[in-house]
Amino acid sequence: MDGKKLAQEVKAELKQRVEELWTSKQIVPRLAVILVGEDPASQVYVRNKRRAAEKIGIKTVDNLLPATVSEADLLDLIYEYNEDPNIHGILVQLPLPAHIDEAKVTHAILPSKDVDGFHPVNMGHLFMNMPHSLPCTPRGIMELLAAYGISPAGKEVVIVGRSNIVGRPMVALMLNADATVTVAHSKTKDLRAVTKRADILVVATGRPEMITGADIKPGAVVIDVGVNRLADGHLVGDVQRQTVEGVASYLTPVPGGVGPMTIAMLMKQTVEFAEKSGQDGY
Ligand SMILES: NC(=O)C1=CN([C@@H]2O[C@H](COP(=O)(O)OP(=O)(O)OC[C@H]3O[C@@H](n4cnc5c(N)ncnc54)[C@H](OP(=O)(O)O)[C@@H]3O)[C@@H](O)[C@H]2O)C=CC1
Ligand SMILES: Nc1nc(=O)c2c([nH]1)NC[C@@H]1CN(c3ccc(C(=O)N[C@@H](CCC(=O)O)C(=O)O)cc3)C=[N+]21
Numbered sequence: 174m175d176g177k178k179l180a181q182e183v184k185a186e187l188k189q190r191v192e193e194l195w196t197s198k199q200i201v202p203r204l205a206v207i208l209v210g211e212d213p214a215s216q217v218y219v220r221n222k223r224r225a226a227e228k229i230g231i232k233t234v235d236n237l238l239p240a241t242v243s244e245a246d247l248l249d250l251i252y253e254y255n256e257d258p259n260i261h262g263i264l265v266q267l268p269l270p271a272h273i274d275e276a277k278v279t280h281a282i283l284p285s286k287d288v289d290g291f292h293p294v295n296m297g298h299l300f301m302n303m304p305h306s307l308p309c310t311p312r313g314i315m316e317l318l319a320a321y322g323i324s325p326a327g328k329e330v331v332i333v334g335r336s337n338i339v340g341r342p343m344v345a346l347m348l349n350a351d352a353t354v355t356v357a358h359s360k361t362k363d364l365r366a367v368t369k370r371a372d373i374l375v376v377a378t379g380r381p382e383m384i385t386g387a388d389i390k391p392g393a394v395v396i397d398v399g400v401n402r403l404a405d406g407h408l409v410g411d412v413q414r415q416t417v418e419g420v421a422s423y424l425t426p427v428p429g430g431v432g433p434m435t436i437a438m439l440m441k442q443t444v445e446f447a448e449k450s451g452q453d454g455y
Contacts, residue, residue, distance in 0.1 A: 177428075380399070394422060
């Protein structure tokens with residue numbers, strides 16, 4: 174499944190919507206990105222986001238804060254963006270340094286500007302199937318499946334991983350799409366027996382190539398969320414491509430699968446928020 178190509182298509186459509194937004198309301202979508210510390214992988218994501226935004230016509234306001242920044246200063250910055258009517262989306266790159274309480278930061282972002290969909294209010298709405306904002310990675314996966322004509326309705330969907338960023342919101346989206354959902358994690362007994370049941374398998378563990386051809390049902394659709402940089406600089410997923418390719422009906426590559434879709438969905442959410450701005454929020 175070619176996430177890179179689909180992401181290009183999504184971004185081309187967004188570019189038009191951004192132009193329309195300017196013509197009809199003179200609004201430029203603005204996204205504030207906050208990165209704390211100098212994690213090189215995170216810097217790559219921030220750069221990719223900025224590049225994508227520039228192409229679409231979204232303005233990004235990047236804040237690269239030192240790892241030593243205090244929690245109070247970070248919260249103050251978020252409060253400023255909450256109040257600023259010209260900022261439509263706020264994203265704080267995770268993980269944060271240990272001295273900063275991640276939950277406190279996530280909760281500080283105004284739900285109506287929470288482009289990641291990580292605020293408990295947005296998570297709650299998502300689980301009740303009345304979402305305001307959708308976490309970008311799971312949403313990108315749903316759009317990929319839809320583009321390939323794969324409907325989760327009635328299917329056995331197994332999600333490996335239960336993080337707040339990927340696994341948990343993925344459960345909600347799949348349930349909302351009428352799948353029969355199983356969630357596996359590090360305490361799951363006999364993981365292979367569980368993954369082998371899946372018609373659609375979503376793997377988000379951060380364990381390089383842990384899922385092999387022996388772990389999947391022939392013909393399964395396999396979504397590899399993992400982005401793992403090996404010591405030699407090589408990028409691999411959580412799925413072993415060589416052994417899975419011959420068994421699965423579809424597989425998302427790494428790179429070029431879920432990652433580019435995540436960025437496209439972040440852009441989409443920002444444009445959607447800008448389009449809604451001025452209307453009644455909650
Ligand atoms: N492509 C993209 O857009 C994105 C990619 N990623 C990538 O996806 C991967 C996962 O990210 P994230 O969800 O944030 O990771 P986390 O580390 O937050 O969560 C990993 C999850 O996998 C589970 N897990 C770990 N090891 C095993 C195992 N051996 N067997 C079964 N389950 C296991 C953990 O279980 P437990 O809860 O029990 O600890 C946990 O629930 C990473 O490689 C990350 O880089 C992340 C976000 C976006
Ligand atoms: N608040 C927050 N929101 C996030 O969405 C978030 C986060 N924090 N912290 C880190 C993870 C990780 N993540 C990725 C996004 C894009 C690619 C991506 O574009 N990957 C490219 C390759 C990138 C490369 O070459 O390094 C690909 O898979 O083709 C990867 C990973 C978002 N995350």
